[in-house]
Each structure stands twice: as structure tokens, then as C-alpha cells.
Amino acid sequence: MGFHLCSQAFHSTPTPTHNQFLHSISRGFVRTRVSNLRAMQQEEEPKHLGKVRVPHVLTVAGSDSGAGAGIQADLKACSARGVYCSTVITAVTAQNTVGVQGVNVVAEDFVREQLKSVLSDMHPDVVKTGMLPSPGIIKVLCQSLKEFQVRVASVDNTNFVKEALVVDPVMVSTSGDVLAGPLILASFREELLPMADIVTPNLREASALLDGAPLQTVGDMRSAAKSIHDIGPRNVLVKGGDLPESSDAVDVLFDGKEFYEFRSTRIITSNTHGTGCTLASSIAAELARGSSVLSAVKIAKRYVGSALDYSKDILIGGGRQGPFDHLMKLKHNALPCMRRPFDPSDLLMYAVTDSRMNKRWGRSMSDAVKAAIEGGATIVQLREKDTDTGDFLEAAKTCLEICRRHNVPLLINDRIDIALACDADGVHIGQSDMPARVARTILGPDKIIGISCKTPQQAEKAWIDGADYIGCGGVYPTNTKENNITVGLDGLKTVCLESKLPVVAIGGIGISNVRAVMELGVPSLKGVAVVSALFDRECVLTESRNLLRAIMDSTKAVK
Numbered sequence: 087m088g089f090h091l092c093s094q095a096f097h098s099t100p101t102p103t104h105n106q107f108l109h110s111i112s113r114g115f116v117r118t119r120v121s122n123l124r125a126m127q128q129e130e131e132p133k134h135l136g137k138v139r140v141p142h143v144l145t146v147a148g149s150d151s152g153a154g155a156g157i158q159a160d161l162k163a164c165s166a167r168g169v170y171c172s173t174v175i176t177a178v179t180a181q182n183t184v185g186v187q188g189v190n191v192v193a194e195d196f197v198r199e200q201l202k203s204v205l206s207d208m209h210p211d212v213v214k215t216g217m218l219p220s221p222g223i224i225k226v227l228c229q230s231l232k233e234f235q236v237r238v239a240s241v242d243n244t245n246f247v248k249e250a251l252v253v254d255p256v257m258v259s260t261s262g263d264v265l266a267g268p269l270i271l272a273s274f275r276e277e278l279l280p281m282a283d284i285v286t287p288n289l290r291e292a293s294a295l296l297d298g299a300p301l302q303t304v305g306d307m308r309s310a311a312k313s314i315h316d317i318g319p320r321n322v323l324v325k326g327g328d329l330p331e332s333s334d335a336v337d338v339l340f341d342g343k344e345f346y347e348f349r350s351t352r353i354i355t356s357n358t359h360g361t362g363c364t365l366a367s368s369i370a371a372e373l374a375r376g377s378s379v380l381s382a383v384k385i386a387k388r389y390v391g392s393a394l395d396y397s398k399d400i401l402i403g404g405g406r407q408g409p410f411d412h413l414m415k416l417k418h419n420a421l422p423c424m425r426r427p428f429d430p431s432d433l434l435m436y437a438v439t440d441s442r443m444n445k446r447w448g449r450s451m452s453d454a455v456k457a458a459i460e461g462g463a464t465i466v467q468l469r470e471k472d473t474d475t476g477d478f479l480e481a482a483k484t485c486l487e488i489c490r491r492h493n494v495p496l497l498i499n500d501r502i503d504i505a506l507a508c509d510a511d512g513v514h515i516g517q518s519d520m521p522a523r524v525a526r527t528i529l530g531p532d533k534i535i536g537i538s539c540k541t542p543q544q545a546e547k548a549w550i551d552g553a554d555y556i557g558c559g560g561v562y563p564t565n566t567k568e569n570n571i572t573v574g575l576d577g578l579k580t581v582c583l584e585s586k587l588p589v590v591a592i593g594g595i596g597i598s599n600v601r602a603v604m605e606l607g608v609p610s611l612k613g614v615a616v617v618s619a620l621f622d623r624e625c626v627l628t629e630s631r632n633l634l635r636a637i638m639d640s641t642k643a644v645k
């Protein structure tokens with residue numbers, strides 16, 4: 087880890103800190119991404135000295151003259167997500183908001199030449215495909231991917247993705263025009279899908295891949311995802327945007343083991359031209375940035391939802407289906423200086439501040455945060471229940487500078503206004519705070535949202551509402567939070583077993599009992615959140631170091 091890029095300017099970044107290094111080994115492996123390894127290797131060569139490689143998606147797709155879909159959508163989506171996008175054009179379409187007026191397929195040899203130009207020199211992290219208008223072009227693509235060894239590593243849904251292939255099996259445009267005939271189906275099934283890390287059919291495409299099987303319910307979508315998975319792709323996302331009689335948009339992801347349903351409120355707009363291309367290229371962009379498949383799909387869906395919502399009333403063209411505004415100018419244009427995506431292992435040692443405790447020991451909030459991070463805290467939450475808003479904001483800004491310097495995410499407890507004002511990385515909210523769905527709408531697709539949950543039902547709702555993790559407690563009785571219900575180790579385990587989100591345990595945890603918590607050994611349990619064990623002590627640095635050591639010892643014991 088350690089190469090995190092600013093969307094506007096691709097700065098070189100500091101070398102990994104001691105804390106980042108600890109953070110890496112604490113997972114039992116030093117996390118490397120192919121792109122970062124390459125960056126390190128390249129940095130050793132003089133001509134690359136001081137340069138940082140940026141995440142890169144190659145899109146292999148058709149041009150849309152109306153620029154709502156195809157190559158143009160891919161370029162805009164990747165740019166909006168802060169990822170470089172190169173292009174191989176397979177067809178040029180004459181297209182507008184009314185429909186497709188003409189298609190001019192690019193000669194196979196020239197598709198091969200474009201692929202060679204990009205793959206031999208620029209080494210994209212992810213290849214994303216869209217319109218592939220002939221079996222010959224699919225063959226050329228598969229040969230080139232093999233020749234340049236693009237698909238070298240398999241991925242799973244929890245680890246970082248290395249190089250990946252995202253296939254959007256474009257067959258019919260959203261206006262209903264056929265963009266790829268039945269001959270293509272055989273090539274998809276036999277050649278391209280078995281190489282794909284994720285394939286993203288809509289209902290019509292999923293049905294076509296399965297010889298016309300009707301898909302009318304979420305149950306049908308699940309069966310379709312499973313049958314398409316049998317063809318060979320490692321993950322299948324069946325998009326249910328066209329599902330009849332549903333007020334929610336439901337998509338189903340199947341990774342060969344688990345099904346994940348993504349529900350979002352349907353946005354009433356006719357500006358939906360290019361949503362499929364945009365979703366697939368946003369997934370590709372998140373994979374290129376180092377997300378897992380699961381979080382790439384989640385973030386991409388949030389991004390597309392926000393862009394559709396923002397663009398629902400814009401008017402471009404006189405046809406039935408308009409394009410939308412990928413860059414969401416004015417509203418969410420300012421990307422959060424492209425911090426890396428949230429990683430569940432950030433939850434390993436979660437430091438939660440308390441103004442009263444720090445005052446008692448005569449230190450400022452920022453001194454406390456600095457010491458906790460230097461001692462190994464992997465994420466920080468400012469939980470300041472009785473600090474004035476102005477003072478809180480100023481202290482939060484100082485803490486954010488410290489956290490950014492050490493590449494540690496900073497969340498704000500309860501106060502979405504403070505999080506927005508200082509551009510913190512996210513918020514932690516409880517069951518009686520701002521509803522998570524509203525928080526997500528306010529904060530946009532990129533911010534981290536954590537939610538306190540004491541039951542599996544609350545954990546399920548947190549997942550549906552778009553949270554990134556849950557905090558579960560009180561594991562033990564605590565004096566830090568009044569009238570807190572203790573769920574115990576059993577309650578924690580029950581929630582962890584049911585949770586689709588990563589979990590951090592909280593409540594009365596310290597050096598004497600952290601082992602019992604971590605040794606529950608449930609995969610979704612990623613770490614412990616602590617207040618008094620770090621901050622109601624004389625030396626935060628020493629306490630943090632000791633606690634981190636105990637956590638790491640207990641995670642080793644579990645392995």
C-alpha cells in the first residue's frame with residue numbers, strides 16, 4: 087500500500103509509514119497491488135524516478151456519437167472516479183437520444199493493432215469490455231489478453247484485486263437497438279466469459295446468455311447469476327433495473343459461493359442512457375484503485391445512483407432517453423483528494439477519542455490522536471460529546487492533517503456537519519442518530535459510514551442502507567457510554583455471523599480481554615474499537631503499542 091493519488095494532481099506520496107507497515111503485516115501478509123509493485127520497480131529505474139503510476143482502465147468498446155454511452159461514458163466515468171482510461175474502439179456508432187442510426191465496425195486487424203499499442207506499453211490494471219460487434223473481434227481480444235498476459239491472477243471478493251477483466255456483455259442498447267447479433271453469444275460463452283473476473287448483464291442480456299430464459303423475479307435473477315457463473319466468470323452481477331413492478335432497483339451479485347442483493351430506490355428519470363456502460367466502467371475503476379469485487383460493485387452503484395439523481399432533470403437531446411452528467415459538476419465534483427478506498431482491515435485497532443478523558447490527562451484532541459496513530463491505530467473516530475462546534479471543527483481539521491499524513495482514515499462521531507466541513511473520511515452513527523440512508527445521500531458515494539448494531543436485523547439494515555462497516559457492542563460493560571446494553575461475546579458472535587459488512591467490536595475492551603474477542607475467529611470481525619483503554623491512561627503511545635501487539639498476537643493465534 088502507500089501510493090494514494092490526488093484526483094486533480096497525481097502527486098508522488100510519502101513512503102509507507104511505520105504504522106502502515108504494521109497495518110500491512112497485521113493482516114498476515116504485506117498487501118501489494120500489482121500496480122504498486124510495478125511503481126516500486128519502476129521507481130528504481132532512473133527514468134521513472136519520482137513518478138507514481140496511476141490506476142488505469144483500458145476500455146474496449148464502441149464509440150457513441152451522442153456520448154452518453156460507450157467509450158465516451160467509460161472515459162467520463164473513469165475520469166470522475168480519478169482513474170486513467172485508455173481506449174480501444176471496436177465500432178463507431180451514429181447515435182443520439184432517439185436511437186442508433188448506424189454502426190461502422192472497425193476492422194479486426196485494426197482492433198488488434200490498437201490493443202497491441204496500449205497493452206505493450208501502458209499496462210492497464212483492468213480491462214473493461216463493452217460493445218464487441220463480431221466474433222472475430224472477440225477472438226482478437228482474447229488472443230491479445232493472453233499474449234500480453236493481462237489475466238494473470240484470480241481474485242476473490244475479500245482480497246485486493248490485481249489485474250482484472252470486467253465484461254459488460256453489451257447486446258442491446260438501452261434504446262432497444264441490437265448492437266451484437268446471436269453469433270456473438272457463442273463467442274461470449276466459449277471465449278470471453280471464462281476469462282472474466284466479473285460480468286455485468288442486464289435482464290435481457292442475462293436471458294440471452296441463457297437461451298432466452300424468462301427473468302421476472304429476484305429469484306429468477308439469482309438462478310440466472312448461478313447459471314452464468316457456471317459458464318466461467320468468477321463473479322456475476324445481474325442488473326435488475328428493468329424488473330417489472332418494483333419500486334426499488336435490485337441487482338444480484340453471485341461470487342460462486344454467496345449471493346449479495348443491492349437494493350436502491352429507483353430514480354425516476356429518462357436520463358438513463360449509458361447507465362450499463364457507466365456501472366461497468368466504474369466497477370473497473372474501483373478495481374483498478376484496489377477495491378475488492380464486492381466493494382467495487384457497491385461503490386460503483388452508489389456513484390451511478392448519485393449521478394442519476396443529480397442529472398434527473400437535465401435536458402440534452404429530444405429523444406426518449408437522455409444522457410446523464412458523469413462529472414456531477416457543482417455537486418459532488420470535489421473528490422476527496424482520492425484517499426484510498428476503505429479497507430476492512432482499517433478496523434484492526436480503532437481509536438475513539440473522548441474529550442473528558444483527554445482533558446483529565448491534560449492533552450489536546452490532536453496530541454491524543456497523534457500518539458494513538460504513532461502507537462499503531464489503524465482508524466480514528468473523534469467522539470466529542472461536549473466540545474463546542476467551532477472548537478470541534480478546528481480540532482478536527484488538525485486531526486485530519488495528522489491522519490492524512492499517516493494515511494489513517496478519520497471519522498467523526500454523530501456530526502455529519504463537522505465531517506462535511508472538515509472533509510473527514512466519514513462518520514460513525516448510531517441507531518438513534520441521522521438515518522444511514524440520509525447520511526449516505528448527504529455524504530455522497532465515497533465517504534465511509536459506520537453504524538452501531540446490536541442485532542443481526544440492524545446489521546442487515548446497515549448493509550441495505552449503504553454502510554461500510556458496523557460497530558457491535560457493548561461486548562463488555564463500559565463506563566464510557568451511559569446505559570449501554572451489553573451484548574457479550576455471544577451477542578457479538580451472532581451479529582458477526584450474520585453480518586454482510588465488516589464488524590468492529592466495541593465496549594469495555596482492553597489489553598486484558600482483547601484476545602478473547604479476537605479469538606472468536608469469525609471472518610467478518612476485523613478488529614476492536616477502544617476509548618478508555620487508550621485515552622483514559624497516562625501514555626497513549628505506550629497503551630496503543632501494547633494493545634496493537636496483543637491484537638496481532640491474538641490474530642496470529644487464530645490463524
Ligand SMILES: Cc1ncc(COP(=O)(O)OP(=O)(O)O)c(N)n1
Nearest residue numbers: 499514515516517538557558592615
Ligand atoms: C466503532 C463504534 N461503534 C459503536 C459506537 C457507538 O455509536 P452510537 O451508538 O451512536 O453511540 P455514541 O458513540 O454516539 O454514544 C461508536 N461510537 N463507534
Ligand SMILES: Cc1nc(C(=O)O)sc1CCOP(=O)(O)O
Nearest residue numbers: 559560564566593594616617618
Ligand atoms: C462508544 C461506545 N459504543 C458502544 C456500543 O456498545 O455501541 S460501547 C462504547 C464505549 C466504549 O468505550 P470503552 O472502550 O471505554 O469501553
Ligand SMILES: [Mg+2]
Nearest residue numbers: 500515516519
Ligand atoms: Mg451516536
